[in-house]
Amino acid sequence: QKEVEQDPGPLSVPEGAIVSLNCTYSNSAFQYFMWYRQYSRKGPELLMYTYSSGNKEDGRFTAQVDKSSKYISLFIRDSQPSDSATYLCAMSAWGSYIPTFGRGTSLIVHP
Amino acid sequence: DAMVIQNPRYQVTQFGKPVTLSCSQTLNHNVMYWYQQKSSQAPKLLFHYYDKDFNNEADTPDNFQSRRPNTSFCFLDIRSPGLGDAAMYLCATSRGDDSYEQYFGPGTRLTVT
Numbered sequence: 001q002k003e004v005e006q007d008p009g010p011l012s013v014p015e016g017a018i019v020s021l022n023c024t025y026s027n028s029a030f031q032y033f034m035w036y037r038q039y040s041r042k043g044p045e046l047l048m049y050t051y052s053s054g055n056k057e058d059g060r061f062t063a064q065v066d067k068s069s070k071y072i073s074l075f076i077r078d079s080q081p082s083d084s085a086t087y088l089c090a091m092s093a094w095g096s097y098i099p100t101f102g103r104g105t106s107l108i109v110h111p
Numbered sequence: 112d113a114m115v116i117q118n119p120r121y122q123v124t125q126f127g128k129p130v131t132l133s134c135s136q137t138l139n140h141n142v143m144y145w146y147q148q149k150s151s152q153a154p155k156l157l158f159h160y161y162d163k164d165f166n167n168e169a170d171t172p173d174n175f176q177s178r179r180p181n182t183s184f185c186f187l188d189i190r191s192p193g194l195g196d197a198a199m200y201l202c203a204t205s206r207g208d209d210s211y212e213q214y215f216g217p218g219t220r221l222t223v224t
Contacts, residue, residue, distance in 0.1 A: 008151060032211040043117075043201050043215035044154070051211075088153065092211045097142050097161070099211065101153040 003027050006089055006102030015111050019076040023089035023102045026070065030091040033065050034099065035074045038086045047087075048074070079109045114138070115216035117202050123222045124192050132187040132219045134202030140214070141207035143185045145177055148199045148218075160185065161207055189221075197223045 006023045013019055021035075032051045036044035048063040050056045056063045062075040072091075076083055086106050090099040116135045124130045134143065142161050146154035158167045158177040165177070174196070176188045189196055199220050203213040 034212055036215075041199070041218070041220065043115075043203075043218045046212050046214060049212045090213075097205050097207050097211055098156065098159065099213065103151070103153040106151075 003100050004102045007105055008103055010106040010108050012108040013079055015079060015081060015109055017079050019079050019107060021074040021087050021105050023072050024070055025091060029093035031094045032092045033072050034090040035063055036088040036090060038088060044088055081109050081111055083107060084109050115202055115204055115214055117216035117219050119219060120217060121220050123224060125224055127191045130189050130192055132200050134185045134216055135183050136204045138204055138214060140204035142205045143179060144203040145187045146201040148201055154201055192223045194223050197221055
């Protein structure tokens, strides 16, 4: 079992849909959680990070962490074609600056 | 704007011909990382530096080496590229204290012919 599991997709949704992207993890030491967006042939771009359970909102994006279930989510409201990209989750234990990445979920938002 | 810069963006090399990829940062971050990413895969950590302290992952091939001559610059050397080394190479930085998020450069896409 990998430390971080992420469904590679692709996930195809119509414009305006609410998108839910998820990762599960097995290492209970993970305390810091990040989401990256990666457009084709570009480097990953940090979207959001959080170090606690609960929700964190930034514009159309909401990151949710459930440590009891070892499950994190990224919600995208009012999805746009420009959101089409691969979304990578990453997580670190306290004191470790080496994150563990999921393999990414490919999202396609069609007009 | 503070950023991570990688050069070149695209590199074509011949089988066995050494190549050097460069990374620079204006974020003044302590930690610099080199990742290899192949299609539809998670980035794979090759090396990282905390200041000048060098760390390579146990499964990083000997064919790969790295240098960090100062805080701002880091280089990835591939001594004898094979076809399997064709990939996107990503440089990233992080502060390295109690802040864990990484900032990535645009990547260098390496093609081996």
